[in-house]
Amino acid sequence: MNDHYLKKLDRVTAILTQLQSKPLVRAQDLAEKFEVSIRTIYRDVKTLENAGIPIVGEAGSGYSLMDGYKLPPVMFTKEEVLSFITAEKLMQKFSHQSLGSHYQTAMEKVRSVLKYSDKDLIQNIEKQIDVFNYHAVSTNSIKNVIPVILESIAEKTQLTIEYKTVHSEVSNRTIEAVGIFFEFNYWYIMAFCTLRKDFRQFRVDRILQISKTQTPFSQEYGPINDYRRNSNGEKTKVRLLVEKKVMGHIVNSKKYYGFIGETETARGVEMTFETEWIEEGFPRWLITFADYAEILEPDSLKIKLKNLITNLSKNL
Structure with a gap:
């Protein structure tokens, strides 16, 4: 098999992985990702369809897998397995405590589909990787605070929070969360505050109470980095x-x-x-x-x- 067909096979397999992981995939995005023409992507999608993969959609609108279609477990390369081990070590040190148990469960599922040789690889190498963190880990009084925030972003519904400032002043806010980020050893929410009518950052460990509401967002928001760059906070x-x-x-x-x-x-x-x-x-x-x-x-x-x-x- 020549190099051209090997590249095509790798690309078609990668396109299938994209279809498995996203609700809708555009040909233009795939072409940019794999640095090929859109016509090449059209041919690759046709190859998958000829192989019996039920793809819904068409050129110009995007593609997705037919609802309910199940594929065999994904097989990972050795390099991907090693990256999982490294990522797991980083998550153990830097992930928020409300995410830790969920990530551990997810990793157990990943390990369950690995080949025996890859499981042996993990067992032999995971004790040889460590991450040293010299900062104290912040603690929170609320369980699953970050998952609640992420759910509100996905569902586009407002949150109500009881928040303690750096000066120990407590206030109640209704916010529309744009995203979360990690900086200076703390997790933060970037959100639109309905009280201040402006964007604000809230440190997650200072949230005393949090709850989702049934009120939808009053406006649509873009990527979090757009708001961090254009933050209107006092400088x-x-x-x-x-x-x-x-x-x-x-x-x-x-x-x-x-x-x-x-x-x-x-x-x-x-x-x-x-x-x-x-x-x-x-x-x-x-x-x-x-x-x-x-x-x-x-x-x-x-x-x-x-x-x-x-x-x-x-x-x-």
Whole structure:
């Protein structure tokens, strides 16, 4: 079998996997994914139909498998099996506790369809992989909080939450969740707050109560990253004078804290930020190189940093 037919076989098999995993698959998306022409995708779909796979749909509208059609268990490659092991280790360290048991159940199902040789591979290699997390894991008073949030997003219904702010103030909100994300060792919800009539971020571990409502979303939302980039949360301008010798250590992390520009001077590098994390995230990041940096503005950041250092010193 020549290389052309091997590539075609791999692609047709991958298309079948796409059809199994999604309710509707467009030919244009498949063509972009596999870097072939749309006409090639049409021919591949025809190949599947000739093999007896009941595909519903047509060119231009999208394809799906006939409802109720069952395929044999998927067979995984050795590389895919190894990626599952690595992903499982990451999930054990960084997944939210409300997702942990569900992920473990899902992995048990994946393991059940593996070949015996792949099961042996997992047994031999899984103890040789570990992920070290040096941050304390946040705890929650609510069981299954993230699944509830994700269900509301999928069903497009509002949530009511009882939320405690960083200043320990408790309020009740009705929100329309856009998505969730993990940052600075915490899980957050990006949502439209009906009280503030604006988009807000809520830290999941500060949610005291949560419940789904029967009220549908009042508007449609796009991908979560669109709202994170265009967030209307309050931003504080920060200017730092940083010694050149430590710039290499913060070059990758600075973008997460609102970095907008820098200027090299005789005394060091003057860095400018617009950050929404002035209360917590920014001071805690700054403390990692504070002995090589001077705060030019705002003065309030100097006070926050001094208080943080004072609190830390009490635990030494």
